[in-house]
Amino acid sequence: MLNTKPADNQFPIHELIKNRYSALTIDPNHPVEKEKFNSMIEAARWAPSSYNEQPWSYVVGFKGDENHQKLADCLVEGNSWAKQSPILMLSIAKKNFTFNKTPNRHDLHDVGAANAIMHLQATDLGLAMHQMAGFDVEKSIKTFNIGEEYEPASMIAVGYLLEDKSTLPENIKKREEAKRERKDFEKMFWPV
Ligand SMILES: Cc1cc2nc3c(=O)[nH]c(=O)nc-3n(C[C@H](O)[C@H](O)[C@H](O)COP(=O)(O)O)c2cc1C
Structure with missing residues (x-):
């Protein structure tokens, strides 16, 4: 299990939740095994969703293939x-329910x-993973022929953590080393 940047939690939480974080230093030269990639997709497949619609799908690019280049070109x-992460993905939400074609208010929520x-x-x-809102949505729609009944959600980068961080830009190193921040536990309750 990755345990590079654990949460400074106030109450006990599962190790997986404690250790999940959005890594910025992904090794471009350490490919991800196909079985591990499949397990990640399988995990997403078993997520809960409104009316069990499962409104998610993914454009997947492995470094060196055409999708990967196209996905990288959409990033801000x-x-x-x-951009050089071994795996890039674009998560996509289906906007309407399949069974009655009405809008699914929880499409992005469920993705x-x-x-x-x-x-x-x-x-x-x-594995390190990082979701990103920072991409050109219109460009992604055009590039991957995403029809009106769907909408791009977030981009995802996946790979192994870089071991030698000496060549990283200073700003990235600083962000990677920064303390993980959260609002106070008390602020979890309405009214905020
Ligand atoms: C939907 C979504 C979009 C995000 N967009 C970006 C992004 O464009 N660039 C970035 O560096 N981080 C992005 N992040 C990562 C967040 O900044 C990160 O989750 C937050 O700072 C909390 O850090 P942690 O995930 O390490 O706990 C995004 C996260 C999510 C869930």
């Missing part, structure tokens, strides 16, 4: 650190749940 400058569960599985497998 600020997420350049992710988020699937991605969070995927992230926990990645953590257990010793």
Whole structure:
């Protein structure tokens, strides 16, 4: 299990939840085993969803293939650190329920749940993962022919952590080493 940047939790939580974090230093030259990738997708597959719609799907790119280049090209400058990750994905939400074609108010919510569960599985497998909102949504829609009934959710970078961090840009090193912050436990309750 990855345990690089554990949460400074106030009450006991599961080790997986404690250790999951959004890594910025992914090794571009350490490919992810196909079995591990499959387990991550399988974990997402078993996420809960409204009416069991399972509104998620993923564009997947492995470093060196066409999808990977296209996904990298959609990332904003600020997420350049992710462009060489061994795996890039775009999570996509289906906007309407399949059974009655009405809007599913929880489509992005449920894709988020699937991605969070995927992230926990990645953590257990010793893999680093990072979701990103910073990408050109319109470009991703055009590039991957995403029809009106779907919407891009988040980009995802996956890989092993970089061991030698000496060549990293200073700002990335600083962010990776920064303390993980959370609002106070008391602020979890309404009214906030
Ligand atoms: C939907 C979503 C979008 C995010 N977008 C970005 C992003 O574009 N760039 C980035 O560096 N981090 C992004 N993050 C990571 C968050 O900044 C991170 O989850 C937050 O700071 C908490 O840190 P932790 O995940 O390590 O606990 C995103 C996370 C989520 C869930």
